[in-house]
Amino acid sequence: MRKIKPVDEWVTIRENIRLTPRLLKVSFDFPKLAKIARPGQFLQMAIEDARDPFLRRPFTVYRVKRNTIEILYEVVGKGSRLLSEKKKGERLKIMGPLGNTFTMSLKKRIHVAVGGGVGIAPFIFLGQRMPVHYFLMGARSKEGLLPNAEFRGLTGKKIFATEDGSCGMKGFVTAALEKVIREVGDAGKLYLFVCGPKKMLEAVMEMAERFGIEGEASMDERMACGIGACLGCMVKTRDGYKTSCKDGTVFNFKDLLVD
Numbered sequence: 001m002r003k004i005k006p007v008d009e010w011v012t013i014r015e016n017i018r019l020t021p022r023l024l025k026v027s028f029d030f031p032k033l034a035k036i037a038r039p040g041q042f043l044q045m046a047i048e049d050a051r052d053p054f055l056r057r058p059f060t061v062y063r064v065k066r067n068t069i070e071i072l073y074e075v076v077g078k079g080s081r082l083l084s085e086k087k088k089g090e091r092l093k094i095m096g097p098l099g100n101t102f103t104m105s106l107k108k109r110i111h112v113a114v115g116g117g118v119g120i121a122p123f124i125f126l127g128q129r130m131p132v133h134y135f136l137m138g139a140r141s142k143e144g145l146l147p148n149a150e151f152r153g154l155t156g157k158k159i160f161a162t163e164d165g166s167c168g169m170k171g172f173v174t175a176a177l178e179k180v181i182r183e184v185g186d187a188g189k190l191y192l193f194v195c196g197p198k199k200m201l202e203a204v205m206e207m208a209e210r211f212g213i214e215g216e217a218s219m220d221e222r223m224a225c226g227i228g229a230c231l232g233c234m235v236k237t238r239d240g241y242k243t244s245c246k247d248g249t250v251f252n253f254k255d256l257l258v259d
């Protein structure tokens, strides 16, 4: 992949809204980033705060609309809580795009995106740039699922799974993948794109191995620098340890060693 130099600028929030009790969406105009970002890439966001002015946090590019970038997020700690309190017109400092991208040059395959919770984020952007035939999304309950309206403009079939059965299939997202395998018949035709909690990645990769399905996973390890300098985000691969932020975040299943 051609290396693109990241840009780092202050941006102004256009909108910061709640989509469900769990999921929020923030958007801002950043023409330079909108032009060069590719699906799978992420950005480092500095969330301005008087006490802690440069708290950088990694977020995946969720959707690009002309000059506008959208980020899908959930509140898990201090940074994301501060972000959720930001209002239209307030500022964020954004550095990106960072990391590698999903493989976009696949031919004659059925592309299946598998997202756990906010792990669905990179696949909306992927669906904007190439056909995604199935979007599988898993969450604990319906509050963690992306509303249907967020899939507007995307033609892939959506299959939801919730652990409590409050929406879609009851169970894990692997149940949705099993359904697709049955529906398609020939598992070897599928190509998986996966992002989400580690346990979910492992379960999907185990299924992929069992059914002989190829694919790639976004390994969103905890990050500090986001640019390959601190070695704080290492991923175990067949070729030794690699940084998730610079060598990834996207790794082919074949290259990953899962403990």
Ligand SMILES: Cc1cc2nc3c(=O)[nH]c(=O)nc-3n(C[C@H](O)[C@H](O)[C@H](O)COP(=O)(O)OP(=O)(O)OC[C@H]3O[C@@H](n4cnc5c(N)ncnc54)[C@H](O)[C@@H]3O)c2cc1C
Pocket (backbone or CB within 6 Å): 042, 057, 058, 059, 060, 061, 071, 072, 073, 074, 075, 076, 077, 078, 079, 080, 081, 118, 121, 219, 220, 221, 222, 223, 249
């Ligand atoms: C490449 C990348 C892309 C990401 N994209 C998104 C996204 O699009 N939307 C989104 O909501 N989140 C995304 N995340 C996770 C997001 O960066 C964290 O939720 C955020 O940094 C938490 O910051 P905080 O200050 O709110 O919480 P903290 O106080 O830093 O942490 C709160 C809790 O979250 C856990 N946590 C933090 N980061 C991670 C992580 N990477 N993996 C697992 N657990 C973590 C911590 O262990 C802790 O339990 C991404 C992470 C990476 C590495």
Ligand code: FES
Pocket (backbone or CB within 6 Å): 222, 223, 224, 225, 226, 227, 228, 229, 230, 231, 232, 233, 243, 244, 245, 246
């Ligand atoms: S976060 Fe520093 S090397 Fe990846």
